Amino acid sequence: MSNDVPTDLRYTRSHEWVRVDDEGIATIGITDHAQELLGDLVFVELPEVGSELGAGAECAVVESVKAASDVFSPLSGEVVEVNEVLADAPETINQDAYEDGWIFRIRMADPDELDALMDADSYAEHSESDED
């Protein structure tokens, strides 16, 4: 089964995506592949605005009808915004993982960390090999 993998984003092995804007703010969510694996989402625990995250830190939890799954911050930085819509409508992630379903935004502490992330091709390959 193949999922949507936009070419303008960067990805982690743990199925987060990152979109960086011109001001060094990174928007982070989980991939279409991840939401499909999880199934219908029914709860999202968001990080706190103002908290400092290290790269790889557990920072949010997405819970589907099936199970809870940790979200890891792909980059280090300060959380500047969280997607409050998800508090009442966690299914937004199922419907639109890459746009309306974003989870949080951080001000990047070290943009060089982006180099460690996967591009769309690598992620597509990774997520396919991950397919059960």
Place this chain on the structure above:
Amino acid sequence: MDKKTVLNETHRDMGARMVPFGGWDMPVHYGSQLDEHHAVRRDAGMFDVCHMTVVDLRGAGVRPFLHRLLANDVDKLKTPGKALYSCMLRPDGGVIDDLIVYFLTDDWFRVVVNAATTDKDLEWIREQANGFDVLVEPRFDLGMIAVQGPQARTKAEKLLPQALRAPAMALKPFSAAYAGDWFVGRTGYTGEDGFELMLPEADVPGLWRALAEAGVRPCGLGARDTLRLEAGMNLYGSDMDESQSPLTSGLTWTVAFEPARRDFIGRSALENQQSAGSLPKFTGLLLEGKGILRGHQKLFDGEREVGETTSGGFSPTLERSIAMARVVADAGDQLTVDIRGKRLPVRRVKMPFVRHGKSCIET
């Protein structure tokens, strides 16, 4: 390598996401677990339960054997076709499995046991059958489909063999009819009306497709779990197992202590537990705020730890999170649950949470 039911290919063709479950490769959902859940509450859905095991018990000694084997009393079954839910206990009162037993004739009863426990169940049943005039016959030649929901019986009717249609539609809840190797029970594991159909394996895929064409939605194990949780029905291995007795698992109602002379396996252990008193209580829980209860979360009454959840999840009908839990006898009604280090308020509620599409609790 996980075992496959006769519907494995059909599930894949119909877009199921498959997962390992108790040694079986089973569908967890076909796209949306929530939609499948609602289909059963509002219309009709079906489940592949071919992994469960049908066991026929035949012989002149079958009734005395079941008096001994089961904690519930098959003498409650007065008319052929009636069904009974029971636990099968160890001598120490621990639950080996829960099952449904159907009374068919004086020398023929049928039980349906769980998939993951089948091997140990058969071993136990055969061992206990020693000395009774009983033949233990697992029916691996039969498959089983559960059709559940307010429209389930109507949609399934015309797909039954002609000889079975009228008897099936006339069934009262918790009773069964059969014709040849086709068997229909008005039973289920969802809190909705419906049938559990047993039939020759070769006929199962055809029936599944015909039911789908008749508007019965294929549902995975995911929806089966949220439906049974809402219905307040225990799941073996989560809500009770060999370390717990029916008395500590909300299943006291399934233990027939009367008549006192019936010496079922586990009876004296249960009597000792009762006379010792202060048994843990099995309870429903409603999470007051947002979040999701899961199994094995710790519960507190003030600062005192009072127990843990045994299974939990999101209730699609209530749009709240619910759980089953085992707590000490004197735990209060307002507790807190530890979810990832945070204490959130939960309220004890009487189960079921949902029955026949309607909430049974105050949210």
